[in-house]
Amino acid sequence: MMTRQRYNLIGILAAAVLIALDQWTKYLAVLHLKGQSPIVLWEGVFEFHYLENRGAAFGILQGQKGVFLACTVLILFLIAFFYTRMPAKKRYSLLRAVGVLLAAGAVGNLIDRMSHSYVVDFLYFKLIDFPVFNVADCYVTVGAVLLAVLILFVYKEEELGFLSLKKREGKKEDEVRNYLQALLDKRAFDRAGLIYGMGHAVYSLSDPRANILRSFVEKLSREKGRNEEY
Numbered sequence: 001m002m003t004r005q006r007y008n009l010i011g012i013l014a015a016a017v018l019i020a021l022d023q024w025t026k027y028l029a030v031l032h033l034k035g036q037s038p039i040v041l042w043e044g045v046f047e048f049h050y051l052e053n054r055g056a057a058f059g060i061l062q063g064q065k066g067v068f069l070a071c072t073v074l075i076l077f078l079i080a081f082f083y084t085r086m087p088a089k090k091r092y093s094l095l096r097a098v099g100v101l102l103a104a105g106a107v108g109n110l111i112d113r114m115s116h117s118y119v120v121d122f123l124y125f126k127l128i129d130f131p132v133f134n135v136a137d138c139y140v141t142v143g144a145v146l147l148a149v150l151i152l153f154v155y156k157e158e159e160l161g162f163l164s165l166k167k168r169e170g171k172k173e174d175e176v177r178n179y180l181q182a183l184l185d186k187r188a189f190d191r192a193g194l195i196y197g198m199g200h201a202v203y204s205l206s207d208p209r210a211n212i213l214r215s216f217v218e219k220l221s222r223e224k225g226r227n228e229e230y
Contacts, residue, residue, distance in 0.1 A: 004088040004225050011083060011100050018104035022135040023111060029122035029134075038124070049124035051132040054117065065113065072110050079103045085162045088225030094150055101143030108136030189223060 002010075033039065033050035040047045054065075083099040086092050112119040121132040151160070158178065182188035 002088060003222070004084070004086075007086070007088055007096060008084060011096055014097075014100045015104045015107070018100065018139060019108050019111070019136075022104065022108035022139070025135045026112065026120040026122070029120050033122055045125070045127040047124050047126055048122050049126075049132055051121040051124075052116075052118040053121045053132070054119075065117065068113060069110070072106050072113075075106050076103060079106075082163060087162065089223075091159070094146065094154070098143045098147045098150065101139045101146070105136040105139030105143065108139070109134075189220060 029048070029050055033048055036050070038047045038049040079099050079102055083096065083103075086096060086099075109119045119134065119136075121134045121137075123134060123138075124130070124132045158175075179188060184193055186193040
């Protein structure tokens with residue numbers, strides 16, 4: 001089972017790849033589209049149309065560079081904060097992908113903003129006259145839609161407890177009860193459907209039961225993503 005640190009590293013690398021892809025497409029847009037007529041891919045529907053956007057995503061907040069920068073920094077901070085609090089389980093892979101997409105989109109456009117004072121847009125749905133956008137905007141849109149779907153239809157309220165900034169002292173008893181039930185239902189730990197007990201609370205270093213208990217706690221801490229506490 002991967003640790004939280006490894007999940008965080010994978011997230012950073014994935015975001016870096018997405019940001020590089022966004023910057024590469026913008027470079028190509030400047031190289032082949034700037035000062036040129038739009039390249040029509042589907043007549044009356046979709047085309048490559050170069051635009052220097054001095055606002056935020058899809059052209060909003062035109063000329064509000066300070067507001068845009070402040071919002072971007074705040075969003076990145078919140079993404080990093082909640083991403084690092086996420087339990088180290090495969091169950092949260094899609095939610096981690098949301099964080100990566102949102103962060104990559106924000107950073108991709110922030111790079112443009114800081115280096116050019118505008119963002120390069122080049123994707124245009126002419127059929128509905130949708131505002132010209134770019135790959136980073138796609139990351140943000142897909143991430144936001146996926147986040148809504150996950151919260152509404154995939155994750156249960158108790159699974160999103162890490163999003164709360166409040167101390168959940170009153171819920172600890174319920175969490176213990178739920179985990180014990182998960183053990184019995186073969187959904188946690190070794191999935192044997194058993195709750196192991198040692199019979200005594202204190203062991204000497206020479207007592208072999210101490211090693212058994214230590215092994216149990218080590219596996220449990222890895223599963224719960226609490227290796228540092230172990």
